[in-house]
Amino acid sequence: MKFPRLPGLTGYDLAVDLGTVNTLVHVGGKGIVLNEPSVIAIELRNGVRKIKAVGDEAKLMLGKTPEGVRAIRPLRDGVIADIDIAEQMIRHFVEKALGGVGLRHRANKIVLAVPSGATMVERRAIRDATAAAGASEVHLIEEPMAAAIGAGLPVKEPVGALVVDIGGGTTEVAVLSLRGLAYSGSVRVGGDKMDEAIMAHIRRHHNLMIGEITAERVKHVIGRATRPDDAGERMTVKGRDLMTGRPSEIEITEAQIAEALRESVAQIVGAVMNALEQTPPELSADIIDEGITLTGGGALLGRLGEALHDATGLHVKIADNPLICVALGAGTALDDESFAGVLTRA
Ligand SMILES: Nc1ncnc2c1ncn2[C@@H]1O[C@H](COP(=O)(O)OP(=O)(O)OP(=O)(O)O)[C@@H](O)[C@H]1O
Ligand SMILES: [Mg+2]
Incomplete structure (x- = not known):
């Protein structure tokens, strides 16, 4: 019983x-x-560390903490x-x-x-x-494996499935079949590198220092994996002018941000191409039918699916709710x- x-x-x-x-x-x-x-916000007082905030509350403090407090x-x-x-x-x-x-x-x-x-x-x-x-x-x-199960891929069956999980720190590419990983590869490129690339681009071309929260917002709003034919959408960003030291704002375009993201996108595409080259032929045959499934927050980057489709010729699907897979x-x-x-x- x-x-x-x-x-x-x-x-x-x-x-x-x-x-x-x-x-x-x-x-x-x-x-x-x-x-x-x-994210966790810590206060250091007399050599003793004290937690001030964790999670949502701590993220609000990133780049804005008072003296003695660090959001980590x-x-x-x-x-x-x-x-x-x-x-x-x-x-x-x-x-x-x-x-x-x-x-x-x-x-x-x-x-x-x-x-x-x-x-x-x-x-x-x-x-x-x-x-x-x-x-x-x-x-x-x-x-x-967790990403593939969460995306509803048939990991228990003897068919190959290709999943690409693009997180903040890493992009993981895996070919799964019969509850196992037939191939897995990981590159240390993800949302964070994209944010850093946006910050560096704006600093270099506009002499403007922006914070990482601002860079992430730019990526969410006008970030694209491929360049538009013209300048594309525009957005105003605020930061500190490196020449004058004063607060300042500039207008940036979708085309500029696509340029800033080019290297990160190329590395993600490269990791997928690598996986395809190393996949056993029977599983490759399955992948032609099943296509590529994208999970992780980076799957939401505009036109990333198209960029991967152009490079591989395969059908690309973004999982439902990629952030929770x-x-x-x-x-x-x-x-x-x-x-x-x-x-x-x-
Ligand atoms: N619409 C969007 N466009 C582009 N990037 C996005 C979008 N929404 C979320 N992201 C990015 O997704 C990333 C977070 O994804 P996710 O939560 O999957 O990462 P993680 O699991 O914490 O990281 P890792 O798996 O590398 O440890 C962040 O860099 C975030 O900016
Ligand atoms: Mg993750």
Whole structure:
């Protein structure tokens, strides 16, 4: 006889997508309950670090903190840059997702999505931080596998599927078949590099320093992966003039931003071409039928699908809700026993 599981006694099962830009938490039986920026604001006073804000509230402080307070993104380049701070951030998000602390709000299993390119050392660091945040069992799932499950690709069947997850720190390209990765590759290019390229372009061509929040907004509004025939849409941006030191504003065009993003886009296209070249022929045949599926926030960059289609000749599809695919897929893998095998005990 099978007893119903009582979450109040055994704890909840959590899936965590600890992204460089956004962290999402999926709770078994409930769905995604938390989706916040991976940012933490810390105050340093007399050598003691104190958390001022985490997530949404901390992101509002990025680039605007008062003296003594720093808003930090502990995962900046796709890896944990500061393990101590990352651990505090994970702990905060896990507690918030569970609705408090205490016995009734315990995490039982936590499954974490890890970039397929993460080294053993990085995997261990992320696992330890999660265990310290209060999980009794930590499992790992490869990020592209989670993305593919979350996007609804047929990963349990013997057909090849190509998924490209474009996050803030990395772009992961994987060919999946029969619950496994037939190929995986990762390049350290994503939304952050695009924002940096926009900042550098505007500094170089207009002598204007802009902040990263402004650069990200420019990318969302007029960012395109291919150049328009004319100047395209226009947008006003504000920052600090490097010559006069004064606040200043300029107008930039879609064509200029496409130029700024060219290198990042080329690297993403290159990573996909690389994956196609290394895919076993039977799976290549499937990919002709199934096409390429894009996940991650970078999938929303204007005309990226077209750029990839032009380069590969393949059909390109953007997943529904690309920003939540990894968390959804990791949660599904944990909830649904038929996905057993895609999780590894850490
Ligand atoms: N409409 C849009 N156009 C272009 N980029 C976008 C858009 N919406 C979101 N993004 C970008 O997507 C990125 C965040 O995506 P996502 O949440 O998938 O990253 P992440 O999972 O935190 O990072 P990683 O997987 O590399 O650790 C940000 O750089 C954000 O600016
Ligand atoms: Mg991600």
